[in-house]
Amino acid sequence: xxxxxxxxxxxxxxxxxxxxxxxxxxxxxxxxxxxxxxxxxxxxxxxxxxxxxxxxxxxxxxxxxxxxxxxxxxxxxxxxxxxxxxxxxxxxxxxxxxxxxxxxxxxxxxxxxxxxxxxxxxxxxxxxxxxxxxxxxxxxxxxxxxxxxxxxxxxxxxxxxxxxxxxxxxxxxxxxxxxxxxxxxxxxxxxxxxxxxxxxxxxxxxxxxxxxxxxxxxxxxxxxxxxxxxxxxxxxxxxxxxxxxxxxxxxxxxxxxxxxxxxxxxxxxxxxxxxxxxxxxxxxxxxxxxxxxxxxxxxxxxxxxxxxxxxxxxxxxxxxxxxxxxxxxxxxxxxxxxxxxxxxxxxxxxxxxxxxxxxxxxxxxxxxxxxxxxxxxxxxxxxxxxxxxxxxxxxxxxxxxxxxxxxxxxxxx
Numbered sequence: 001x002x003x004x005x006x007x008x009x010x011x012x013x014x015x016x017x018x019x020x021x022x023x024x025x026x027x028x029x030x031x032x033x034x035x036x037x038x039x040x041x042x043x044x045x046x047x048x049x050x051x052x053x054x055x056x057x058x059x060x061x062x063x064x065x066x067x068x069x070x071x072x073x074x075x076x077x078x079x080x081x082x083x084x085x086x087x088x089x090x091x092x093x094x095x096x097x098x099x100x101x102x103x104x105x106x107x108x109x110x111x112x113x114x115x116x117x118x119x120x121x122x123x124x125x126x127x128x129x130x131x132x133x134x135x136x137x138x139x140x141x142x143x144x145x146x147x148x149x150x151x152x153x154x155x156x157x158x159x160x161x162x163x164x165x166x167x168x169x170x171x172x173x174x175x176x177x178x179x180x181x182x183x184x185x186x187x188x189x190x191x192x193x194x195x196x197x198x199x200x201x202x203x204x205x206x207x208x209x210x211x212x213x214x215x216x217x218x219x220x221x222x223x224x225x226x227x228x229x230x231x232x233x234x235x236x237x238x239x240x241x242x243x244x245x246x247x248x249x250x251x252x253x254x255x256x257x258x259x260x261x262x263x264x265x266x267x268x269x270x271x272x273x274x275x276x277x278x279x280x281x282x283x284x285x286x287x288x289x290x291x292x293x294x295x296x297x298x299x300x301x302x303x304x305x306x307x308x309x310x311x312x313x314x315x316x317x318x319x320x321x322x323x324x325x326x327x328x329x330x331x332x333x334x335x336x337x338x339x340x341x342x343x344x345x346x347x348x349x350x351x352x353x354x355x356x357x358x359x360x361x362x363x364x365x366x367x368x369x370x371x372x373x374x375x376x377x378x379x380x381x382x383x384x385x386x387x388x389x390x391x392x393x394x395x396x397x398x399x400x401x402x403x404x405x406x407x408x409x410x411x412x413x
Contacts, residue, residue, distance in 0.1 A: 068298055252273075
C-alpha cells in the first residue's frame with residue numbers, strides 16, 4: 001500500500017538529489033560525481049571565486065542584518081539589469097522594465113510563471129524537450145497547460161530547429177509563453193547559433209508569443225558576459241524596440257548561482273519587459289504583491305556580494321578573470337575527455353564534447369550503461385546520460401574515459 005499523509009500519496013524522491021546522497025554514502029576510493037550543476041576545481045572541491053572572497057572581506061564589517069525591501073536591493077537590481085541587457089539598452093528601456101530580486105533563478109522562474117498565469121493568461125506554455133526538470137514542475141503548479149517542443153535531435157546531436165519552429169508555427173497561439181534558455185542549454189550543452197536565434201525571434205515576433213528567457217549561465221558558459229547575453233538582447237531589439245505595439249513582451253529569469261559560485265546564497269532577479277507604449281510600474285506592483293505573499297523579503301548577503309563585485313571596477317575585472325578560469329577549465333576537460341575517448345577508439349562521435357557549451361554534456365549513454373557506470377565503476381550521472389563536466393579533473397578523466405569505453409564496448413544499445 002502506498003504511504004499517505006493527509007490522504008496524499010508520497011511522491012518520488014528527486015532523482016539528482018537522490019543520486020548525490022547515494023554518491024556521498026559510497027566509500028569507493030575512485031568514485032566520481034558527474035551529477036550536480038556546481039563548479040568544482042581541479043581537486044574536485046568547491047571554489048570560492050577570488051572576486052567573491054575579496055567582496056566578503058570588504059563586507060566583513062557590515063553588521064546590517066535588517067530586511068531588504070520587498071523588491072530587494074536597488075543596487076543589485078541596477079547591476080543585474082546592466083549585466084543582462086547592457087547599459088545602453090537598459091537606459092533605452094527606461095520605464096518599460098520592471099525588475100525584482102528573487103530567490104535565485106528558480107524563484108525568478110517561479111515568480112514569472114505565477115505572474116504570467118494570473119495576468120497574461122496564456123492557453124499554454126512551451127518548454128524545451130529536454131530541459132531543466134524544474135521548468136515542468138514550476139509550470140505544472142500554476143495550472144497552465146504544458147506543451148513540449150523538440151529542442152535536441154538525437155540523430156544530429158544538435159538543435160532540432162525545424163522541429164521547434166514547426167511546433168510554434170502550427171500550434172502556438174498569440175500570448176502563449178515560450179521558455180528559452182539563453183545560453184549553455186541544460187541538459188544538452190547545445191545552443192542555437194545567431195542565425196537560428198534570429199529565425200526563432202521572427203516567429204515569436206510575428207505570432208506575438210511571449211518569451212521567458214532562463215538565464216542561469218551568463219559569463220559562466222563561455223567567459224564572455226556580453227556574448228552569453230546576445231540572444232536576450234537580440235530578442236529585446238526585435239520584440240520590444242522593433243515589434244508591434246500589441247506584442248505582449250518578454251521576461252528574463254536571472255541567476256547568480258553559477259557565475260558567482262553563490263549556490264547557497266540564492267541570488268536572482270526577474271526582469272519583466274513590457275511593450276514600449278506601456279509603463280511597467282503596474283506590473284512591478286503585482287510582482288511585489290506576489291513576493292510579499294511568498295517570502296516577503298529576499299536574502300541580503302548574497303545580493304551584497306554581487307553588487308559589491310559588479311559595482312567596483314577592480315573587483316569586476318577580477319570577476320571577469322574568474323569567469324575565464326572556470327569556463328577555460330571546463331573547455332579543457334571537454335577536450336581531454338574527447339581526446340582520451342578517441343584514443344581508446346570508443347564508438348561514437350565525441351567531437352560533440354567540444355562543440356557543446358557550458359557545464360553539461362549529453363553523452364548518448366543509455367540508462368543501462370549509466371547504471372553499469374554507477375554499479376561497477378562508482379561513476380554517478382543522471383539516467384538521461386547527462387554529464388556535469390565540472391566533475392572531471394586531471395586525476396579522474398582517464399578513469400572516466402576508460403569506464404565509458406568499457407560500458408560502451410560492452411553494450412552499445
